[in-house]
Amino acid sequence: MAPSEAETDLGTHRVENQPPLRGDIDLFGSDPVLRDHLIGLGDTERHELAEYARLIGTQEMRGAAREANRYLPELQQFDRGGRRLDEVRFHPAYHRFMAVSCAAGYSAVAWEERPHGHLAHAAMVYLASQVEPGHCCPLTMTYAAIPALAVTSDPVIGAWREKLLSRSYDPSVRPVAEKTGATLGMALTEKQGGSDVRANTTRAERDGDHWRLTGHKWFCSAPMSDGFLTLAQTAKGLTCFLVPRWLEGERNAIRLVRLKDKLGNRSNASAEIEYERALAFQIGEEGRGVATIIEMVHHTRLDTAMAPAGLMRAALSEAHHWVTHRTAFQKRLIDQPLMRTVLADLALDLEGSLALGLHMARATDGKRPEDRAFARIGVALAKYLSNKLCPQVVVEAMEVLGGSGYVEESTLPLLYREAPLNGIWEGSGNIICLDALRTLAKQPLSNDGLTEELEAGAEFYPGYRAALENYRQAWPRLPDESLARAFIEHTALLLTASVLVRTAPAEIAEAFILTRLSGQRGRTPGAAVGLNAASVLSRLSS
Known part of the structure; x- marks a missing residue:
């Protein structure tokens, strides 16, 4: 007999x-x-996405997400006899998400010679982030590592690439050659340097055909990955290496010192590690470590631009469900004018972030040098803007639910803790803005591509043409560093508007231009003038 209703x-x-x-x-x-x-x-890709979305959106999987974040990863440095393990134990729910997302192609689809593989991947990041964002980290790094490994013809690295492209999730403790699939993490940051990786002190010494690494890493994401891309100093300077976790018949000398007690992203482990003459394979040219790994960083930045859109969508979906079924003062909340204005204003931030992120994924799929050059600058713009908007959108959605939104069962606290993370990972706000300025100054193709994209929206709306002209007058040339944030924010908003006028319904594009580029919006959500809430809110649910 089925259980009765509560x-x-x-x-x-x-x-x-x-x-x-x-x-x-x-x-x-x-x-x-x-x-x-x-x-x-x-x-075919749409159908696969729909199936993935249906699976992870079930009540059962959302319950599993909560379990994965309640029962945190645990470090096991030694076994009961005092022998070193240096392993992390995860709740079964975490492994379930890893298996489901691997099978869907989260880390592989972009490299399977499909015409829009990066677009499909970016959509998966957006979907997964709505349910259990913690497991995205190792899969994002695995996805992003593929082009970094392509710079070497070493057959050992080729074998790694094959395992990383597998859709099989294999968490067993075995050498990569014995596994059905593998994941790859990244360990770059050191205590003394932070984002300044050129200050790294980890050293690499020749050992026959390979290297031995000695040093520390202050942040190592996903420490149970099968290997890590890392940076270490050789006689010729900073060099990129692949450090395997498991060797034939022994464990590599990678010591997990402790797990980070983080604000959010709690289902995923992050660790401090030490290399004690750990075996490593050189990736790319010696002394060119930053140039080698920058391709990986570019792809992880695409994901850190997509994830906040997923968090915003999840938060606004919860808020919309609440206001649709909740009444106050004899009226449904969704029918109250101020509530509608607030939600519509937030929904524009979501739509703009999603549209820009997916547009940059399509650029990443492009084969021309111009496409890839534009993708580099566009991904930086998308990452910066989406991550500055995300925390505010999530906290406003939490406020819609009142005290119920502050309770873990609502999922809003999980989203709230996650909201700042992608703005820190892969370059915080200042780093992104300065990188973007340098890219525009030194790479003419990126500058030309951005100019072309901004002008592409001008044929559609007078309001956009006026905004573009205002932008040109405000920034006749690249600014100095002190104005980097003002310039990058303005550029990212204009680029978002350009994408929306070409891809979104007219009322959405016009509302974005009116409230984001015409100076008719205050500093807090809902303080917008002339916003047509009905057309925007209709897109929060179908």
């Missing part, structure tokens, strides 16, 4: 005016914004 008559009171449980959520079918911006994606 009781509503509790003796002391009757439960009323509480939204129904959400049950299974079709994350693809209920998201017209995502579907509209998957421009060019084939029917």
Whole structure:
């Protein structure tokens, strides 16, 4: 016999005016914004995305996400006999997400010779981030490592590449040659340098055909990965290496010192590690470590631009469900004008972030040098803007639910803790802005590509043409560093508007231009003038 419905008559009171449980959520079918911006994606890829979204959006998987974040990874440095293990134990729910996302092609689809592989991958990042963002980290790094490994013809590295492209998740403790699939992490940051990796002190010494690394890494993401891309100093300077976790018949000398006690991203482990003459394989040219690994960083930055859009979508979906089923002062919350203005204003931030992120994924799929050059600057713009918007959107969505939004069962606290993370990973705000300025100054193709993209929206709306002219007058040349944030924010907003006027419904593009580029919006969400809330809110659910 099926269980009866939960009781509503509790003796002391009757439960009323509480939204129904959400049950299974079709994350693809209920998201017209995502579907509209998957421009060019084939029917097969759309079907695969829809299946992935359906699976991870079930009530069961959302429950598993909560379990993975309640029962945190645990470090096991030694076994009961005192022998070194240096392993991390995860809750089974974490492994379940890893298996599901690997099978869907999260880390592999972009490299399977499909015409829009990066676009499909970016959409998966967006979907996964709505449910369990912690497991995205090792898969994102695995995805991003593939082009970095392509710079060497070493057959050992070729074998690694094959395992990284597998859709099989294999968490066993074995050498990579014995596994059905592998993941790859990254360990760059050291205590004394932070983002300044050229200050790294980890040293590499020749050992026959390979190297031995000695030193520390202050942040090592996903320490149970099968290997790490890392940077170390040789006689010729900073060099990139692949450091395997497991060797034939022994463990590599990678010591897990402790796990980081982080604000969020709690299902995923991050560690401090030490190399004690750990075996390593050289990747790329000696002394050119930063240039070698920068391709990986570019691809991880694409994911850190997509993830905040997923967090915003999840938060606004919860808020929209609440206001649709909750009444106050004899009116549904969704029917109250101020609530509609606030939600619509937030929804524009979501739509702009998603549209720009997916547009940059399409540019990453491009084969021309011009496409890739534009992708480099565009991804930086998308990462900066989306991550500055995300925390504010999530906290406003939490406020919509009132005290219920501050309770873990609402999922808003998980999203709130996650919201600042992608703005820190792979270059914090200042680093991104300065990198973007240097790219525009030194790479003419990036500058030309950005100019072409900004001008592409000018034929559609007078409001956009006026905004573009204002931009040109404000920035006749690249600014000095002190104005980098002002310039990058203005450029990113204008680029977002250019994408929206070409891809979104007219009322969405016009609302974005009006409230983001015409000076008719205050500093807090909902302080917008002339916003047509109905057209924007219709896209929060289909």
